[in-house]
Amino acid sequence: MPADPEKQHLIVGAGLAGCLLAWRLHGVGARVRLIGSASRPSAFRVAAGVINPVTGRWMTKSWNFDSLLPVAETTYRETETALGIGVYHPIPGIRFCQNADDVKRLGRRLRNPRYANVLGNRLPPGEASPLFRDAHGAFEIESAAYVDLPELVDALRRFFKREGLYDDVTFRYDALGNRDGLWHYQGIDAATVIFCEGAAVVENPWFDWVGLHPAKGETLLCESSSLQLPHTLFHHKKWLLPYPDGRFRIGATYDEADLSWEPTEASRAALLGDAQAALVAPHRIDVIHHLAGIRPGTADSRPILGPHPHLAGLYLLNGLGSKGAMTAPAMVRELSEHLLAQKKIDAEVDLRRFV
Ligand SMILES: Cc1cc2nc3c(=O)[nH]c(=O)nc-3n(C[C@H](O)[C@H](O)[C@H](O)COP(=O)(O)OP(=O)(O)OC[C@H]3O[C@@H](n4cnc5c(N)ncnc54)[C@H](O)[C@@H]3O)c2cc1C
Numbered sequence: 001m002p003a004d005p006e007k008q009h010l011i012v013g014a015g016l017a018g019c020l021l022a023w024r025l026h027g028v029g030a031r032v033r034l035i036g037s038a039s040r041p042s043a044f045r046v047a048a049g050v051i052n053p054v055t056g057r058w059m060t061k062s063w064n065f066d067s068l069l070p071v072a073e074t075t076y077r078e079t080e081t082a083l084g085i086g087v088y089h090p091i092p093g094i095r096f097c098q099n100a101d102d103v104k105r106l107g108r109r110l111r112n113p114r115y116a117n118v119l120g121n122r123l124p125p126g127e128a129s130p131l132f133r134d135a136h137g138a139f140e141i142e143s144a145a146y147v148d149l150p151e152l153v154d155a156l157r158r159f160f161k162r163e164g165l166y167d168d169v170t171f172r173y174d175a176l177g178n179r180d181g182l183w184h185y186q187g188i189d190a191a192t193v194i195f196c197e198g199a200a201v202v203e204n205p206w207f208d209w210v211g212l213h214p215a216k217g218e219t220l221l222c223e224s225s226s227l228q229l230p231h232t233l234f235h236h237k238k239w240l241l242p243y244p245d246g247r248f249r250i251g252a253t254y255d256e257a258d259l260s261w262e263p264t265e266a267s268r269a270a271l272l273g274d275a276q277a278a279l280v281a282p283h284r285i286d287v288i289h290h291l292a293g294i295r296p297g298t299a300d301s302r303p304i305l306g307p308h309p310h311l312a313g314l315y316l317l318n319g320l321g322s323k324g325a326m327t328a329p330a331m332v333r334e335l336s337e338h339l340l341a342q343k344k345i346d347a348e349v350d351l352r353r354f355v
Contacts, residue, residue, distance in 0.1 A: 008033065009339065010183065010190035012171045016044040016149055016324045017317045018196035019156035020332045023079065026165070030340065033188050034166045036157070041261040043198050046293030048219060048241050048249050049147035049325040050233065052093065053118035059095070059105055061115055062323065063302070068330045069143060075329035076147055083155045087148040093141030094128050095235040096278070103136050110139075118143050131229070132236060132278055144233055146241060147325040171197075173205055183313055192339060194315040199259075199294035206308055207316050210354050213299050216258055217322070218267040218292045219251035227283040236278035238271060247288065250275045252322075263292040297321035303331045306338065306351040315339070316351055 009025055011018045014036020022034045051072065053065045062068075076088035097103045109115045110122060120140025128138035160166035176185045176193065183190045199214045201207055229242035242248040253267045268290055276282060296318055298304055304319035317335050320327055337343040347353070 004030070004340075007031065007191040008189060010035070010185060010188055010193045011196060012036075012193065013196035013198060013200070014153070014157055014160075014166065014168075015042045015196065015198050016153060016328050017198070017320060017332065018194075019153050019160075020075065020328050021194060021196060021317060021335065022160060022165070023156055024075075024332050024336050025339070026160075026163075028336070028340065032160075032165055033190065034157075034160050035169060035171045035185075036166070037170045038157075038168050040170060040200070041293065042153075043293045043295060044149040044153050044324070046217065046219060046291040047149050047324065048239075048251055049149040050239070050241060051143075051145045051147065051323075051326045052141065052233070052235075053143050054093075054095065054109070054115070054141050059102070059109060061118060062326065064330075065118065065143075065326070068326050071330040071333060072147075072326050072328075073145075075332075076152070079152060079156070083159060085148075085151055085155045087152045087155075088145060089148070090143075090145045091231060091233050091241075093144035093233040093235065094123070094138050095141055096128065096132060096134055096138045097136035098237065099136060106137075106139055129230075129232075129234070131227070131280060132234060133280055141233075141235075146233070149325060173203070178311075178313070181312070190313075192313050192315055194317060194335070194339075196317045198296045198318065198320075201296070201316070201318050206311060206314055207318075210304055210316065210318070210351060211299065212319065213256070213297045214259055215295045215297050215322070216255040216260070216292060217252040217295055218263055218271065218290065219249055220268065220271050220287050221247060221249050221289040221291070222285050222287055223247045224283050224285045227279070227285065234278075236274070238274045238278070240275060240278075254322075259294055261292055261294065263290045267292070295322045300353075303327055303349045304351045304354065305331055305335045305349055306345045309352065309355045319349075 008031040011034045022032045025032045123138045125137045234240045250271045298319040305317045308314040
């Protein structure tokens with residue numbers, strides 16, 4: 001995919017989407033400038049980065065999992081090698097059935113060949129783990145992983161900073177103008193401006209109409225002297241994700257009404273309550289960090305990307321919702337191929353579905 005070296009791409013928002021896009025474009029020789037602000041809130045800093053092929057109340061296979069996962073794994077492994085970081089961590093998964101309906105649903109999923117590569121053994125009650133209540137049985141989830149998104153994004157920001165291509169500032173929309181077909185922003189001339197602001201796209205005067213369906217989420221980073229979790233992602237009513245240092249994360253809440261970035265006492269109590277209720281014995285759990293953020297979801301739970309319908313040179317990459325770790329690499333590839341080789345954007349993620 002040859003890049004036009006004369007053409008500069010200005011990327012706004014140095015979060016998961018923006019940093020991966022800058023990395024990919026830079027990697028094929030395109031000229032990029034990245035603007036983001038470390039002092040503004042970011043979803044990637046709150047996210048556990050879990051890639052889970054079977055999710056939600058209905059235990060359904062994640063959208064396009066089989067095609068998204070290989071792109072994600074390749075992308076994260078490439079950044080690990082190039083930047084000397086370790087961010088992609090495969091992990092076995094166990095999900096506990098909550099009631100008789102879950103048990104029936106699991107039976108259907110196990111008979112469905114589409115689930116063959118993501119579901120492992122069915123585990124009768126009591127077999128999955130001595131730590132968790134298990135009245136209805138459980139099942140193994142395969143191909144799960146978690147991505148250390150803060151480590152990844154911070155490493156990419158440091159890389160672009162060293163190259164002199166990253167400005168750690170808040171982007172001011174009123175300072176962007178167009179002259180003779182080029183976009184100008186505080187001394188930067190760009191043929192394209194790609195907005196990757198996550199939930200903050202509501203402040204963007206050119207793309208505020210896309211109508212995100214944002215949802216707040218909160219997680220707790222915890223430690224416990226008595227609760228030692230094995231290297232497994234446990235999904236009861238909430239999930240518990242253990243880290244190699246013995247700490248673990250509990251998550252996540254989901255709230256479409258309160259869209260503030262502040263953690264709440266009610267969510268902390270709910271997360272701790274659900275975790276304790278899932279455990280056979282009570283444990284003292286100490287909260288080290290309590291984080292809150294906004295997931296940039298969409299009405300149809302699909303990413304949203306592509307050119308502005310009327311203004312040439314303006315683009316959007318957003319709508320990664322609660323699955324950015326899995327979807328961002330493939331969406332970055334999709335948009336890059338459109339930018340550099342005019343490849344048609346897949347209709348399912350094309351922003352024109354909202355025009
Ligand atoms: C509680 C919670 C748990 C989650 N758990 C998971 C999970 O387990 N797995 C998973 O895959 N996903 C998870 N997510 C979702 C994941 O965080 C998002 O899908 C992903 O971060 C979206 O990436 P993004 O780059 O679009 O947005 P962000 O990560 O929010 O990045 C956008 C960036 O743009 C910056 N920005 C915005 N406006 C401006 C401006 N004017 N000037 C400068 N900078 C600006 C922001 O500050 C931010 O740094 C979770 C989210 C939450 C809130």
